[in-house]
Amino acid sequence: MRRAFTLLEIAVTLGILSILSAIAIPWMGGILDRVKVRSAAVEIESLFSAARHIAIARATQATVEIDPVAQSINISVGADTVRKREIGAAHDVRISATRARMSYAATGMGYGAANLSVVVRRNASVDTVFVSRLGRVRY
Numbered sequence: 684m685r686r687a688f689t690l691l692e693i694a695v696t697l698g699i700l701s702i703l704s705a706i707a708i709p710w711m712g713g714i715l716d717r718v719k720v721r722s723a724a725v726e727i728e729s730l731f732s733a734a735r736h737i738a739i740a741r742a743t744q745a746t747v748e749i750d751p752v753a754q755s756i757n758i759s760v761g762a763d764t765v766r767k768r769e770i771g772a773a774h775d776v777r778i779s780a781t782r783a784r785m786s787y788a789a790t791g792m793g794y795g796a797a798n799l800s801v802v803v804r805r806n807a808s809v810d811t812v813f814v815s816r817l818g819r820v821r822y
Contacts, residue, residue, distance in 0.1 A: 716806045723770050723803045727822075734758045738787035743789055744789065747787075751780060776803050776804060781800045785799050785818070798815050810822065
């Protein structure tokens with residue numbers, strides 16, 4: 684009656700586990716990148732929606748400012764900063780934008796003559812949040 688494993692059985696088991704780990708770890712890294720990029724894109728979309736709702740609720744213009752150097756997004760009403768979120772630090776991603784700011788009128792419509800795109804990156808994973816010149820957000 685045998686109660687222990689032989690050295691050969693343990694070596695074969697560890698060899699199989701190391702091969703499976705070598706396959707799974709890079710795959711899991713890609714999944715983690717996609718999850719972080721997606722969560723940052725969803726948060727950016729919610730910040731634009733919040734700015735629109737703030738403009739409507741306060742009946743004044745609200746501005747979303749994108750700072751690609753600090754990797755942050757600010758919502759301001761006049762000279763007051765209502766909300767500031769450091770997207771880069773919170774989600775470990777990099778953001779860039781086609782324009783530095785987007786404003787919403789008191790009616791909830793966007794100001795400006797051009798669309799805005801915010802690109803979120805982490806390693807090979809990329810996602811884009813589009814904001815139309817009327818203020819509608821899609822990703």
